[in-house]
Amino acid sequence: MGRSKKFDWKKILVPPEDALTKIRPGMTVFIGTGPAAPLTLMQSLLEYDGRNVRDIELVQLAIQGNVILSVQDLKTYNYCLITFFSGFISSQTVKSGLVDMIPAYSSEIPELINKGKVSIDVAFIQITPPDSAGYCSLGVAVDVAREAMNKASLVVGEINTDMPFTYGDTFVSIKEFDLLVNSTNKQVPYKRHKVSKQMKKVAENVASVIKDGDCLAFSNSSLFEALGPQLKDKKDLGFHSLYFTDAMAELVKSGAVTNSRKTPFRGKSLTSYALGSKKLMKWLHRNPLVEFQGTDFVCNPIFIGKIPQFVAIYEAEKVDLIGGVAFPRTGSVITGPGEVVDFFQGAEASEEGCTIIGLPSRNINGDSNILFSLMDYPNQLRIRESVYMIATEYGVANLKWKTLRERAQAMIDIAHPDDRQLLMEQAKKGKFLYSNQIFISNSAHLYPTHIACKTTFKGGIPIRFRAIKPSDEEQMRRFFYRFSDEAKFYRFFYSVKTMDHDKMQEYVNVDYNKEMSIVGLSGRPGDQTIMAEARFVRDDRSYYGEVAFLIDDSFQGIGIGSYMLDLLIQLAKELGLMGLTAEVLSDNLPMKKVFEKANYPMEAQLENGVYALTMHFNE
CATH class of the missing domain: 3.30.750.70 (4-hydroxybutyrate coenzyme  like domains)
Structure with missing residues (x-):
């Protein structure tokens, strides 16, 4: 058998105006979107004065970047634009009737065309030049072009030498086109956005x-x-x-x-x-x-x-x-x-x-x-x-x-920070928040964002640390109830049975002028659980900060206490404190060792079963 004769695609290469003569009034013309917009055909359509191009319905998935049709163009040429998203010029003209919109999920649009819910008579498709085998690429826009080509009775390809030849479901035979035109427009680049x-x-x-x-x-x-x-x-x-x-x-x-x-x-x-x-x-x-x-x-x-x-x-x-x-x-x-x-x-x-x-x-x-x-x-x-x-x-x-x-x-x-108080008042009025919700205005500006960090501890356990926030209230409440009465006593030195909203919101709303609180969080990013909390409160007479810790039992013994103490020391120095103090029950030896490892001069006095620890920064 002899070789099949190679298709001479140049025989169907015509000026854009010749392609437009094939359009009839009332037809629906599909236009490629964004980087696939056939600009030469579109420009020719707007400049064409033939009476056959009237009452034309244009279909485009979305208008991106350069706006092909202006409001005046639509009015002058009696076109109606159908799109699937009301943005740019179409958002201004939907109500006028110049633009019609079909609300639809993006994944559904090909099916709408395949089933004829959106009829297509003509398809203007931008393509690369054909390769030696006679195949073109749809380039950098593969949305519903193939579906539009299958439904259209007239398929016009605009060959753009600037279009990249891409891989995937992009290959179309040059034989699938009824007419071809050469693009006289360079591909429009999209400028990169500035970053504030x-x-x-x-x-x-x-x-x-x-x-x-x-x-x-x-x-x-x-x-x-x-x-x-x-x-x-x-x-x-x-x-x-x-x-x-x-x-x-x-x-x-x-x-x-x-x-x-x-x-x-x-x-x-x-x-x-x-x-x-x-x-x-x-x-x-x-x-x-x-x-x-x-x-x-x-x-x-x-x-x-x-x-x-x-x-x-x-x-x-x-x-x-x-x-x-x-x-x-x-x-x-x-x-x-x-x-x-x-x-x-x-x-x-x-x-x-x-x-x-x-x-x-x-x-x-x-x-x-x-x-x-x-x-x-x-x-x-x-x-x-x-x-x-x-x-x-x-x-x-x-x-x-x-x-x-x-x-x-x-x-x-x-x-x-300057908008939080108003939002808080609006949320109270709207019953989203309790009417007695606390708001410390200065804390919004003083929140120590720089302390946020992530560290991996023994056993490969990653923990994130940051300063406590008012929105931690519910997590802290659950954290509190996970502890045994003995652990609560170690922390508060008296039996604390409940931690209701009034108590807990005072606990999580920190005045960062005189108090610091750090939480440790475990779990996947965005879905983390508080498993540790450490804080100090400044004594205005001595300018020392009194320290207290809470660490979940399952996370103890891997170095979290020492790490959080180092963070508190950093924050205390930034506030100009002279040192830190803590009261530790005599049988709470692990917490006593945390302070001893800090490598600062420390005094320890035992009285009535309680160690009074004092750490000095300047000695």
């Missing part, structure tokens, strides 16, 4: 709860630009994300992302879109480390749920006291609830999976990003049950399975 000092700290806090081996969903915003450098010391991270960016490429190149712990696609980062610089596009060209698949696969919560340690991370614009989230409405990428729900559901089904929301405590105008209630704030995620953690530059609030009171306390703790 506040966002850098937000990213540090987000990174603190990400574990080795986590598989991450990233996006394109300043949070992720800041997060990338914070993750370079992690091991065996993975990517399963709707978007792939410059920051993600840098993490892959750093070795932090290996994708070695996820299946399928082991060793590959999975995505549907790439948004970034020319440098990123060059790196993606024929790069086998990145796999492009359609949104029905990438956004499928059932598939995501099978990935262990899946972490869905998003940047928010506003949040409220009980875990409500409103996503940004401006920027190069708009995050919509339809996308987020898919990834959040997957994260909830994932073994050790979680969701993290990050945002600065205030916006650039100085307004609080944490509100009492979002009410009718646009672009909301209304399933608070799916929000595990929210991070600002002031810490991480763990909300999963917490009561409304615990959520409100945790959110106030990570608000800007």
Whole structure:
């Protein structure tokens, strides 16, 4: 048999205007999204004066980055734009009827097209030049292009020589196109976001709860630009994300992302879109480390749920006291609830999976990003049950399975210090907090964030330490009731049977002008339990601090007491104290040894079965 004749694709290469003559009034035209937008065809469509191009319905998944159609364009040319997320220009015009929106989960959109729920007559698809075998790549946007091509009666390919040839479900034969046009537009790069000092700290806090081996969903915003450098010391991270960016490429190149712990696609980062610089596009060209698949696969919560340690991370614009989230409405990428729900559901089904929301405590105008209630704030995620953690530059609030009171306390703790008192009063009025809830205004500014650290003790036990917070009230109450009467007596020197709200809120609301309290936490990041607490209270007459400890029985004898004493010594010196004192029962020898190991001059006087210990800093 002889060789089959090679398809001469140049025979169907036409000027853009010739392709537009095939359109008829009332047709529905699918347009590639974001980096797949066929700009030459779109520009020609707007400039075309043929009477056949009237009453046209345009379908685009979302408008990203450059806005192709303006409000005036839609009015002038009698177009209607259908999208699946109301962002950018469409958010301004949905009510006018110029833009129509289909609320849908991202994973469902391919099925809507396949079943004809969204009819497609014409598909404008951007592609790479064909290879020697006659195959093109869909490049850096593989969403529902294949479904649109299958349904359309007219498929027009716009060949862009700038488009990277990518791997995955990206290959299309040049024979699948009815017409081809050459792109006269350079591919539009996405600028990298600037990172503020506040966002850098937000990213540090987000990174603190990400574990080795986590598989991450990233996006394109300043949070992720800041997060990338914070993750370079992690091991065996993975990517399963709707978007792939410059920051993600840098993490892959750093070795932090290996994708070695996820299946399928082991060793590959999975995505549907790439948004970034020319440098990123060059790196993606024929790069086998990145796999492009359609949104029905990438956004499928059932598939995501099978990935262990899946972490869905998003940047928010506003949040409220009980875990409500409103996503940004401006920027190069708009995050919509339809996308987020898919990834959040997957994260909830994932073994050790979680969701993290990050945002600065205030916006650039100085307004609080944490509100009492979002009410009718646009672009909301209304399933608070799916929000595990929210991070600002002031810490991480763990909300999963917490009561409304615990959520409100945790959110106030990570608000800007100057906004906490108002939020506290609003929460009291709204019955989220008790009417007698304590608030020490000075403590919000004096909280010693610098003392936070993580250390591994004997037996490979990792413990995180930080200063106590008002939101620790419920955890501290449970911690107290885990102790035997004997252990409580060692701590308080009298029998303490109960620790109700009034007592415990006084205990966790610390005036950092004269008192310091440190807690030790064990367990997975974001789901940790208090297992130790140490504090001192300054004596204003002697300028010494009186020390007391509580350490869970199962964590004693591994060095935690000595470590926490060193932290207290550091804090006491910062407050200008002369030393520390403690009263220790004579049979509590382990605690006495903790003080003896501190290598400071110490006096010990025994009276009535109690050692009075005095540690001096300046001798």
